[in-house]
Amino acid sequence: MTATTIDGRAVSQKIKEQVKMRVERLKEQGVIPGLAVVLVGEDSASHTYVKNKKKSCEALGMRSDLHQFPDTLTEAELLSTIEELNNDPQIHGILVQLPLPAQIDEFKVILAIDPAKDVDGFHPISVGNMMIGKEAFLPCTPHGIMKLLEHYDINPAGKHTVVIGRSNIVGKPVGQLMLQKDATVTYCHSKTTDLASFTRQADILVSAIGRAKLIDQSFIKPGAVVIDVGMNRDENGKLCGDVDFADVSQTASFLTPVPGGVGPMTIAMLMENTVQSAENGLQKDKSAETM
Numbered sequence: 001m002t003a004t005t006i007d008g009r010a011v012s013q014k015i016k017e018q019v020k021m022r023v024e025r026l027k028e029q030g031v032i033p034g035l036a037v038v039l040v041g042e043d044s045a046s047h048t049y050v051k052n053k054k055k056s057c058e059a060l061g062m063r064s065d066l067h068q069f070p071d072t073l074t075e076a077e078l079l080s081t082i083e084e085l086n087n088d089p090q091i092h093g094i095l096v097q098l099p100l101p102a103q104i105d106e107f108k109v110i111l112a113i114d115p116a117k118d119v120d121g122f123h124p125i126s127v128g129n130m131m132i133g134k135e136a137f138l139p140c141t142p143h144g145i146m147k148l149l150e151h152y153d154i155n156p157a158g159k160h161t162v163v164i165g166r167s168n169i170v171g172k173p174v175g176q177l178m179l180q181k182d183a184t185v186t187y188c189h190s191k192t193t194d195l196a197s198f199t200r201q202a203d204i205l206v207s208a209i210g211r212a213k214l215i216d217q218s219f220i221k222p223g224a225v226v227i228d229v230g231m232n233r234d235e236n237g238k239l240c241g242d243v244d245f246a247d248v249s250q251t252a253s254f255l256t257p258v259p260g261g262v263g264p265m266t267i268a269m270l271m272e273n274t275v276q277s278a279e280n281g282l283q284k285d286k287s288a289e290t291m
């Protein structure tokens, strides 16, 4: 069996075309969707992300402001930047690149973001609303994964989904979204005993670990759908996922590549959330006028 390669670039392009039309409609009403990205220090994965995000904003006619700071920035300085962005009517989305330097408390920073501008979906209010199935900005990577499955007509209902990883930004929320789509969900992590014994039971396997090519055929049930979230460097410094693509493609039914799989979807969902936020703002202004 040779797996079908899930084309995240193609799907993200289609989503971005729809976002672009929404941007055009907003512009007709005098609103330019604006995203503020805050980058502290020199994390290389963050730099890639920031670069791709800026390109996408430009292509869609959105505004993107980069607020870049040295890794010596204090927590108070960062909090006051967020306060300014919260109060700036031109800014509809605020994204603070994680991880942050050790002197800054990530939780305090996320808590300071106005939930109405929380396009990353990391604020406890967004997380809580997602958990109880209420309207919320969904975290971009998990949401992008669900959109990929939908595009390929892969329905999680009744399927056993195994998620490797339990971070707040990928592992935990992707399991929740799968649960909402009626999957049976198992979480694995670094303390899991005999990882392969769980992953071999997965109809859908999501790997969000951060270890180059850890997942080979021995972890896979034949015919499984495999979603590779990892962004790693291999022994030659080349970008690669958690999954050994050449090996696993011989036994999986569908498989995402790295690059070109989940990554571009993360960006597309961020663009969508930012436009949604701008639309929400306009709606609010309109209802205030009629009061």
Ligand SMILES: NC(=O)C1=CN([C@@H]2O[C@H](COP(=O)(O)OP(=O)(O)OC[C@H]3O[C@@H](n4cnc5c(N)ncnc54)[C@H](OP(=O)(O)O)[C@@H]3O)[C@@H](O)[C@H]2O)C=CC1
Pocket: 045, 141, 164, 165, 166, 167, 168, 169, 170, 171, 188, 189, 190, 191, 192, 195, 208, 209, 210, 211, 229, 230, 231, 232, 262, 263, 264, 266
């Ligand atoms: N493509 C994209 O859009 C994005 C890609 N990423 C990439 O996805 C990967 C995961 O990101 P993130 O969730 O932030 O990372 P974290 O480091 O926060 O989480 C990694 C998770 O993997 C678990 N883990 C680590 N080693 C093993 C192991 N040997 N066996 C089983 N589980 C293990 C950890 O377990 P424990 O909790 O016990 O420590 C943890 O839950 C990274 O490579 C990151 O770069 C991230 C965001 C977006």
Ligand SMILES: Nc1nc(=O)c2c([nH]1)NC[C@@H]1CN(c3ccc(C(=O)N[C@@H](CCC(=O)O)C(=O)O)cc3)C=[N+]21
Pocket: 045, 046, 048, 049, 052, 095, 096, 097, 098, 099, 120, 140, 141, 231, 239, 258, 259, 260, 261, 262, 263, 264, 266, 267
């Ligand atoms: N607050 C916050 N939100 C995040 O969503 C967030 C973050 N911080 N910190 C870093 C991680 C990582 N991440 C990526 C998203 C897309 C690509 C991406 O565009 N990848 C492309 C290109 C990769 C390349 O060419 O280098 C691909 O996989 O094809 C990469 C990495 C979001 N993260």
Ligand SMILES: [Mg+2]
Pocket: 100, 101, 102, 103, 104, 105, 106
């Ligand atoms: Mg920190």
